[in-house]
Amino acid sequence: MFGVDWWGLSVPFAYIGVLIGSLITFSNFYRKRRAAKSANLAPWFPPHMQRNIYLSLLHLDPEEGQEKTPAVPESVIRAALLRRAVEDIHRIIQIRSAKQACSTLLQRGSVGDDLWQRFLRAEKEMEEELRDVVTEANALTPNWGQTIFQSANEIAAGTLLRKKLEDIQAQAPTEKEWWEKRRASIQSDFMKELDAPATATGKSGTDDDAVLVESANGTGSIRKKKGKN
Amino acid sequence: MSGTDYSYDEQGQFFPVFIATVVGLVTIPLTYSVLKPSSDPGATAPRIKTDYRPEHADLIDIQRKAQKKKERKLKRIITVIAGWATMAFMAYLIYVTARTVPKLWNPYDILGISDSATEKEIKSHYKRMSLKFHPDKVRPDASKNQTIESLNDYFVELTKAYKALTDEEIRNNYIQFGHPDGKQSFSIGIALPKFIVTDGNGKYVILVYAALLGVLLPYLVGSWWYGTQRMSKEKVLIESANNLFREYEEGIQEGGIVSALSTGLEFQKALKGDKAESGLGKLESRILAEGVSSPLAGGLSVKDRTVLEDLDGGAQRKALGLLWAYFGRVELDDPALNQAKFEVAPIAHALNTSFTAIALAFGTTAPILSSYLTCQNLLQALPPGASPLLQLPSITPAIAKAIEGDSRTHLSLQYYMGLPEAYRKKLSVGKGLLTEVEYQTAMSVAKQLPRLQVEKAFFKVTGEKFIIPSSLVSLVVKGRFIPPGSQNVPEVNELDLEDVDPDEDDLDAILGRKKKAVKGEKAPEEDKIVQPPLAFAPYFARDYSPRWHVFLTDSKQGKIAVPPFTFTTFDKPIYDESGKPTFNMQTLKAQFQAPPQAGHYTFVMHLICDSYVGFDTKMEVTLIVDEPSKAEEIEAEDDISEPDEDRRAPPAKKKKKQAEESSDEESNTEEEADDTSDTNTDTDEE
Numbered sequence: 001m002f003g004v005d006w007w008g009l010s011v012p013f014a015y016i017g018v019l020i021g022s023l024i025t026f027s028n029f030y031r032k033r034r035a036a037k038s039a040n041l042a043p044w045f046p047p048h049m050q051r052n053i054y055l056s057l058l059h060l061d062p063e064e065g066q067e068k069t070p071a072v073p074e075s076v077i078r079a080a081l082l083r084r085a086v087e088d089i090h091r092i093i094q095i096r097s098a099k100q101a102c103s104t105l106l107q108r109g110s111v112g113d114d115l116w117q118r119f120l121r122a123e124k125e126m127e128e129e130l131r132d133v134v135t136e137a138n139a140l141t142p143n144w145g146q147t148i149f150q151s152a153n154e155i156a157a158g159t160l161l162r163k164k165l166e167d168i169q170a171q172a173p174t175e176k177e178w179w180e181k182r183r184a185s186i187q188s189d190f191m192k193e194l195d196a197p198a199t200a201t202g203k204s205g206t207d208d209d210a211v212l213v214e215s216a217n218g219t220g221s222i223r224k225k226k227g228k229n
Numbered sequence: 230m231s232g233t234d235y236s237y238d239e240q241g242q243f244f245p246v247f248i249a250t251v252v253g254l255v256t257i258p259l260t261y262s263v264l265k266p267s268s269d270p271g272a273t274a275p276r277i278k279t280d281y282r283p284e285h286a287d288l289i290d291i292q293r294k295a296q297k298k299k300e301r302k303l304k305r306i307i308t309v310i311a312g313w314a315t316m317a318f319m320a321y322l323i324y325v326t327a328r329t330v331p332k333l334w335n336p337y338d339i340l341g342i343s344d345s346a347t348e349k350e351i352k353s354h355y356k357r358m359s360l361k362f363h364p365d366k367v368r369p370d371a372s373k374n375q376t377i378e379s380l381n382d383y384f385v386e387l388t389k390a391y392k393a394l395t396d397e398e399i400r401n402n403y404i405q406f407g408h409p410d411g412k413q414s415f416s417i418g419i420a421l422p423k424f425i426v427t428d429g430n431g432k433y434v435i436l437v438y439a440a441l442l443g444v445l446l447p448y449l450v451g452s453w454w455y456g457t458q459r460m461s462k463e464k465v466l467i468e469s470a471n472n473l474f475r476e477y478e479e480g481i482q483e484g485g486i487v488s489a490l491s492t493g494l495e496f497q498k499a500l501k502g503d504k505a506e507s508g509l510g511k512l513e514s515r516i517l518a519e520g521v522s523s524p525l526a527g528g529l530s531v532k533d534r535t536v537l538e539d540l541d542g543g544a545q546r547k548a549l550g551l552l553w554a555y556f557g558r559v560e561l562d563d564p565a566l567n568q569a570k571f572e573v574a575p576i577a578h579a580l581n582t583s584f585t586a587i588a589l590a591f592g593t594t595a596p597i598l599s600s601y602l603t604c605q606n607l608l609q610a611l612p613p614g615a616s617p618l619l620q621l622p623s624i625t626p627a628i629a630k631a632i633e634g635d636s637r638t639h640l641s642l643q644y645y646m647g648l649p650e651a652y653r654k655k656l657s658v659g660k661g662l663l664t665e666v667e668y669q670t671a672m673s674v675a676k677q678l679p680r681l682q683v684e685k686a687f688f689k690v691t692g693e694k695f696i697i698p699s700s701l702v703s704l705v706v707k708g709r710f711i712p713p714g715s716q717n718v719p720e721v722n723e724l725d726l727e728d729v730d731p732d733e734d735d736l737d738a739i740l741g742r743k744k745k746a747v748k749g750e751k752a753p754e755e756d757k758i759v760q761p762p763l764a765f766a767p768y769f770a771r772d773y774s775p776r777w778h779v780f781l782t783d784s785k786q787g788k789i790a791v792p793p794f795t796f797t798t799f800d801k802p803i804y805d806e807s808g809k810p811t812f813n814m815q816t817l818k819a820q821f822q823a824p825p826q827a828g829h830y831t832f833v834m835h836l837i838c839d840s841y842v843g844f845d846t847k848m849e850v851t852l853i854v855d856e857p858s859k860a861e862e863i864e865a866e867d868d869i870s871e872p873d874e875d876r877r878a879p880p881a882k883k884k885k886k887q888a889e890e891s892s893d894e895e896s897n898t899e900e901e902a903d904d905t906s907d908t909n910t911d912t913d914e915e
Contacts, residue, residue, distance in 0.1 A: 022443075044475075101590035102474065110586045111474050112458075112467035178637060185635060 044122030050087040054080040085152035249319035256312030274760040281622035283767040292770035336390035463583040469493040483613030484533040496548035505544040522626040527553030528612020556612040610768035617843035623667040641843040646714030706817040725814035764840035775840035781832040794819035
């Protein structure tokens with residue numbers, strides 16, 4: 001029979017063993033690191049303040065020296081829940097509008113995988129949150145769960161509109177001030193012109209309020225120009 | 230057959246060849262990449278001529294030089310030189326080592342006759358040779374280094390050669406195996422020097438092998454993989470891109486974008502350690518001081534100010550402060566701070582590119598426009614909403630304000646330059662304003678700026694009269710480069726405004742291989758690509774070639790309808806040799822698919838130059854999509870002479886016909902769905 005060269009035979013096996021062993025260790029470490037990293041990803045949304053308020057209203061601790069927890073009026077709790085739903089609406093809108101953009105950007109390689117992971121987690125959290133709000137609402141008032149998000153949506157839209165209006169209104173004082181100043185300057189110009197009617201003013205700018213100005217050399221540069229002195 | 234007869238390369242005649250080949254495989258492609266003409270626009274593009282030097286031009290120049298050095302690929306050059314040196318050395322080794330090429334056994338050579346000799350000649354020649362060289366006849370001549378044996382051998386060779394040519398059997402042997410004695414033993418050579426396998430060296434060889442395969446290879450693969458993972462497609466750190474995505478808001482404006490850009494991790498790298506905090510107080514007091522034309526010197530709004538002040542200290546806050554200082558061109562009285570001020574702008578520009586990509590993915594018009602405006606602001610060092618006049622040299626916010634007077638809107642450069650010369654000069658030159666020399670410099674720069682003025686924009690389908698649903702439509706924008714303040718601009722030539730289709734047989738043009746607008750008369754255009762001059766951006770510490778973006782938006786929904794097409798080069802010269810504008814009609818074409826429904830679609834076309842403020846064009850264009858039946862009527866009247874016409878027609882034309890007739894109101898988003906009906910409709914039409 002053949003004499004088996006055990007020593008010689010062990011070498012290739014050792015080689016394969018070392019190779020596979022190192023691959024396994026590497027993949028182990030790699031997975032662990034990735035898992036740890038994804039666990040530490042920052043949350044998509046900041047802490048949910050409205051939810052915290054609602055929950056702390058529900059679970060008030062008794063004040064010192066008293067045994068009974070202070071009774072919170074039902075209306076306050078309901079208002080807190082509605083506020084919470086409004087905030088949820090904001091977040092849902094954000095998630096909905098970002099989802100498509102995020103996935104196309106991820107495919108193109110313009111944003112990273114981390115972001116997508118965070119996004120998916122936020123989406124899942126929001127689903128849970130919505131379900132929780134519906135059950136809470138149903139617990140407070142029967143069948144309120146079906147309508148709470150409708151009202152929350154109205155509130156959210158209304159707030160947005162009001163904010164925009166306020167922004168526009170906020171510009172009014174400065175606008176007003178400028179126009180006052182402008183009126184004063186035009187008035188003084190007119191007074192000057194009346195005082196000296198003989199000297200024709202060479203100012204070309206005063207007459208072009210809201211006029212399409214064709215520039216002199218015919219470049220066709222068209223510009224709506226207001227209030228040029 | 231002696232299969233185990235390996236011979237190592239003892240004389241070292243193959244080893245250098247092997248090494249030279251392997252090194253050459255790496256070196257030659259690398260050499261190409263080093264020597265190939267640089268794609269950097271700064272190398273070839275013309276510049277706007279001016280001798281204006283902004284304040285701190287030295288600092289900006291230092292950074293431009295540093296950037297050039299970085300782009301020079303020093304490592305690659307060294308590798309290439311080392312590679313060529315190795316190859317040269319190996320070539321020298323090959324040349325020096327004596328070659329022991331096994332000679333082919335050739336009977337004619339041995340006999341010393343020509344290959345074409347007849348059998349008779351061979352015989353007579355052999356007879357003569359055998360008489361002369363028979364060992365019995367010749368005496369060994371010691372001076373010629375001959376012995377009895379060598380003479381004997383030579384005679385045997387002669388005989389063999391003769392037999393190989395005359396004897397049938399031996400001749401067969403020769404033909405089959407190349408030798409009259411039959412098959413020769415052969416040896417396998419390994420192109421490795423022997424010292425690699427000699428005893429004692431084996432372990433080192435294994436060590437090297439293990440290092441190569443176990444360490445170097447994983448390292449290279451790993452660094453490549455993580456390198457690609459680290460950077461986004463827009464060449465910014467992926468984490469910065471993630472941050473920018475988080476900062477995106479529907480209603481974000483230029484100021485908000487600047488704040489968002491400061492979240493980039495690149496700034497943390499640029500402002501490491503001590504740099505992250507030093508001078509922050511001074512910087513902020515400077516940019517938040519009262520400004521000339523804006524409430525704050527940095528040009529930031531009250532909202533941006535609160536954003537800045539809400540940030541924790543550190544690199545981000547400093548980066549944002551520096552950015553505002555850059556925008557406001559605020560003097561910081563500190564070389565290090567001033568240096569950092571110019572350093573942040575190119576970083577922010579790169580980040581802004583990423584932000585633009587994100588905004589485009591969301592598709593809302595306002596943020597996209599804002600991000601393009603931010604790009605302009607970054608290049609020109611202008612805060613959002615500042616006067617475009619500040620782009621001209623020597624004009625400070627105070628001067629711009631004096632020129633504009635008490636106006637609420639800003640003067641655009643082209644309006645300012647269009648004012649009568651004397652009036653413009655009266656506005657700009659004087660005490661506290663520009664000096665005469667400064668004014669002339671500013672004017673000369675302004676008259677060189679490439680402003681693309683759109684003369685006409687229309688839609689067409691190549692080779693068709695009508696645009697039918699789902700066809701491939703080209704948006705053709707015809708425009709001329711008219712620098713602000715140009716005199717004697719010629720009238721638009723109506724012929725130039727037409728977009729003539731390429732000839733039927735001109736496949737290159739049809740397939741759009743070359744962007745070539747074929748004109749009615751002067752068909753053989755030189756198809757040289759013309760680069761516009763580098764952006765005149767004296768404060769931006771990089772050379773930048775301006776880009777023009779054309780895109781369509783839907784004004785009712787506030788969404789983008791056709792994503793931007795970017796143009797960096799043009800097909801006709803913009804300036805002649807002496808630097809005067811040529812006013813050539815340039816053609817920009819963007820192709821997209823028409824909507825699947827017939828009707829009138831009104832889009833807003835934006836043409837944005839990303840390097841200059843106030844040169845943007847915004848105009849309404851209407852895309853008229855006709856029912857496919859209309860196009861067919863015309864075609865029938867035209868009596869179709871060329872069968873090619875159909876094949877080149879928009880792909881969905883035929884197949885759409887039936888679908889349209891049956892379900893007109895149905896919104897079918899998948900135009901390609903009914904591909905199969907193409908063939909049969911094609912035939913029964915004619």
